[in-house]
Amino acid sequence: MSDQILTSSIKITNLNKSYNKKQVLFDINLEVYEGELFGFIGKNGVGKSTTIECVLGSKLFDTGEILVEGLDIKEKPIEVKKMIGYVASEPTCYEDMSGIQYLQFIASLYKVNPQIFIKNLTFLEKKFEFLEEDLYREIKEYSHGMKQKVCLMASLIHNPKIWILDEPTVGLDAMSTNELSLLMKDYVKHGNTCFVASHNIDLIAKLCDRVAIIKDGRIFNIYDLKREPSLRNRIEKIFLKLYEGNSE
Amino acid sequence: MIARLFIKEFKATSFLGKKGYKKILNILSSIILLGLFIALEVLLYINIFDKVNVYTDFNDALFIILSFVFFIAGIFSLVPITYNAFFKNTKERIILGTSPASTFDIILAKGLNIFFKALIITFSTIFTISLAYGIKSEKDFVFFVLMFFNSLGISFLLETFAFILVIPFREIRKIISRYKIVSFIIMMIFLIALALLYGAVLNLFVNLIRNDDIGSLFTVDSVNVLKEISNYLWPIKNVVELAKVNEVNLNFVIFFSFVVFSYVAAIFLFNRYLNDYYEGKTEFKKAKKQHTFSVKLTSIEGALVRKEFNLALSNSDGVFSYISLIILEPFLVFSVISAVNLIFHTGNLNYISTLFPSIFLTVDVILIMLFIAIINTTSTVSLLKERNTLLVMKTIPVSYFKQLLIKISVPTILSFISFLVSILALVIFNEISIVDFLFLVLVGALVIVLLNLVSLYNDLKSKSKSSLLSMLISFVFPFAAVALGAVLSLLVEPYLESVVFYLSIIALEIIVILLFIIKVKERVTKLFMKYEGEAR
Structure with a gap:
């Protein structure tokens, strides 16, 4: 990474966020670069999803600044959202729609060209091994894994520049998880940015270029796994030690 | 056990x-x-x-x-x-x-x-x-x-x-x-x-x-x-x-x-x-259907309106509460108004309505406004129906104001159609005059808009629908507006009475709606971002 000219894709500066009087994020500083696969790990309830939702512009924050591709989320929320594809930790979609209706709904909102829609849909169907006949069933009839697959497909249907995933492997089988890993790798190869929050440390360690560990609303450390590949084997230990109270 | x-x-x-x-x-x-x-x-x-x-x-x-x-x-x-x-x-x-x-x-x-x-x-x-x-x-x-x-x-x-x-x-x-x-x-x-x-x-x-x-x-x-x-x-x-x-x-x-x-x-x-x-034995084994693939991408507005209709119609509870009331409204309004008019032309009440001809018009307008209020307060397509899809609303690249405007436009249109059928029936069967009909179209349309705005504001403030504000607008406002109209109509020549009566109600409705639009528009983004619904 260091040999290249790094262009910031997501830049979070001194982010502070409270719910009522309880502060949940403390001076978060993060910079994710273009073409980077960035991992974000931490226990449940330490602020991973809140940080992500602040980046997405779906949550207000107290102080700080979030720039996405140089645009301030507070000033240009619509332009920022157009560049992002987001997958929530739980399948989040209109379950009374069929799979195809939901994908068309999302594509319409992002003003996707019909030809590009067909091309992307064909690609994603194949990648996620999604049968065409299943696309015509109502989402509420899907299994948890299938719902998650539709949400993953919807997040990519508009060719976003930044892909943000919050616990994307929950409910996915081993094959689909593997396919998703390959897709994330492939995605960043094209100069896009991928920001993934997960409990699956093994997946993060194998995949990501850099990893940030968050604890109690604070960034504990950021590890460059690309520069120090040996860290890939140690990141789980570091993580566990941190949460046991002995930070490395 | x-x-x-x-x-x-x-x-x-x-x-x-x-x-x-x-x-x-x-x-x-x-x-x-x-x-x-x-x-x-x-x-x-x-x-x-x-x-x-x-x-x-x-x-x-x-x-x-x-x-x-x-x-x-x-x-x-x-x-x-x-x-x-x-x-x-x-x-x-x-x-x-x-x-x-x-x-x-x-x-x-x-x-x-x-x-x-x-x-x-x-x-x-x-x-x-x-x-x-x-x-x-x-x-x-x-x-x-x-x-x-x-x-x-x-x-x-x-x-x-x-x-x-x-x-x-x-x-x-x-x-x-x-x-x-x-x-x-x-x-x-x-x-x-x-x-x-x-x-x-x-x-x-x-x-x-x-x-x-x-x-x-x-x-x-x-x-x-x-x-x-x-x-x-x-x-x-x-x-x-x-x-x-x-x-x-x-x-x-x-x-x-x-x-x-x-x-x-x-x-x-x-x-x-x-x-x-x-054991799952009573479920249907669905026959596989052949689907012909066709891309149906629409405008942002079209997609959001379709989504709102889907939300309103898909849920079976919604169908039997909201849509049923919307369909029933013309029957109920017609039955009640014609019954009230009949009572006002019978016995002692006939004498009173001869002395004060506008009294049954006043009662009719109050009843119509109350009907609209009851049907809307129990049926508005609210943010609560979004549940965890609120996150979808918050992350798509469409302004919150536009999304919420479309959200209230669907129940507003449906309610208005139902209301229009109601008063059309009343005018066809001579229960109200053509002039009353024309004014009532406006009075009713404005009440529907107001009620939906209040409902949205209540949802955003995460208050229950039975909140004081909702009660005031749904049930006190019709009486207040009609009372104002009735009092002002007493101050003018008899031939102008009904015009002044309706115009004062319409004026009051417009003032309250404008106040609400100003209040909601200023804070809509902040309120919506804070709004978490029932999902969390």
Whole structure:
């Protein structure tokens, strides 16, 4: 990474966020670069999803600044959202729609060209091994894994520049998880940015270029796994030690 | 196991859902209300029995017919209750289906809860009529005791029928739900029948008020027909005969043996079906359909409007509360307004309306506004329906203001269409003048917009729909606006009265709407970002 000219894709500066009087994020500083696969790990309830939702512009924050591709989320929320594809930790979609209706709904909102829609849909169907006949069933009839697959497909249907995933492997089988890993790798190869929050440390360690560990609303450390590949084997230990109270 | 399941079921009912002193208050207020309701019913029935006394032996027939009507109504209301208890929560199938509880345990636990509801139905209807009948016919104390036990037996019968009929009810529901158009047509037929029934009851009521005489309702021929019909109304006819004997005889034992036998048989039948349901045997195997792929991408607005219609129509509760009220509105408005107009042209009220011609116009406008308010406050497509998809709303690249505007535009349009049909019917049947119609279009449209804005604002503030603001706008505002119109219309020449009346209401509506738009627009982004709904 260091040999290249790094262009910031997501830049979070001194982010502070409270719910009522309880502060949940403390001076978060993060910079994710273009073409980077960035991992974000931490226990449940330490602020991973809140940080992500602040980046997405779906949550207000107290102080700080979030720039996405140089645009301030507070000033240009619509332009920022157009560049992002987001997958929530739980399948989040209109379950009374069929799979195809939901994908068309999302594509319409992002003003996707019909030809590009067909091309992307064909690609994603194949990648996620999604049968065409299943696309015509109502989402509420899907299994948890299938719902998650539709949400993953919807997040990519508009060719976003930044892909943000919050616990994307929950409910996915081993094959689909593997396919998703390959897709994330492939995605960043094209100069896009991928920001993934997960409990699956093994997946993060194998995949990501850099990893940030968050604890109690604070960034504990950021590890460059690309520069120090040996860290890939140690990141789980570091993580566990941190949460046991002995930070490395 | 049964006790635990029963406690779970009992706690799930809203009746005991509250805690601490609220629970006691809830129980007390429910008992007092039920007591008052029963007392009122007894008085009403005594009055009716008193009036039909002019026809020989008609009291007995009327007692049987009314009780039978309530018996059938009881079955019809208990079947959906039973359906909801066993089949509505599909997740329960997984939880209970894999738990060590047997289906018998589940049926008994849920059945006891349903039986309490059957008891409430029977004792607030059939037993109440028997009290009035007994008092009027000067029956012995034994009659009341026997009717008490018979009412218990009827409650068991109600549940027996509910257990049996819930099976075809679910099967038909499954078939209907596969074809939206069929379910819509059936719902329409059901609603029209309901509206016609409502109209008939209202006519009966108006006739009674106008004539103060039951003679206008029954002829000697119709009384004889009703007497004949009452002889065939099983089991109510038999139950009444048992009580009239004033002793516990063999027939009484046979009746209760039949009740117990049929109840046990129904439970066995239902147990078999429930077992199949928990094992997934009762589900349809869907035939694979051939789909021709065609890309249907629309504009942002088109996609959002379609989504809103989908949200409004997809949920079955939504269909039967929101859409049903929207469809029923024209029937209800027409029935009530024409009845009120009829009353205002009868007897003493006719004299008052001759002195103050605008009085019934004032009442009409208040009623129309209240109808709109009731239908909108119970039915607006709110943010609550979004649940966890709020996150989708918050992350798509469309401004929150535009999304929320589209969200309220759908119920606004639907309500307006329904309202327009209502007042078109009134003008076609000469209940209101063309001038009234034109002004009412505007008055109604503005009220609908205002109510939807208030509903949205309430949702964003995460307040319940029964909040003070909602109450004020829905129920106090119509009176205030009409009162203002009425007072101002008194200050002008008679030929200008109705114009000033309507214009002042419209002006007040516009002012309140503008105030709301300014208030909501300023804060909509912040409020919506803070809004978490029920999802978290």
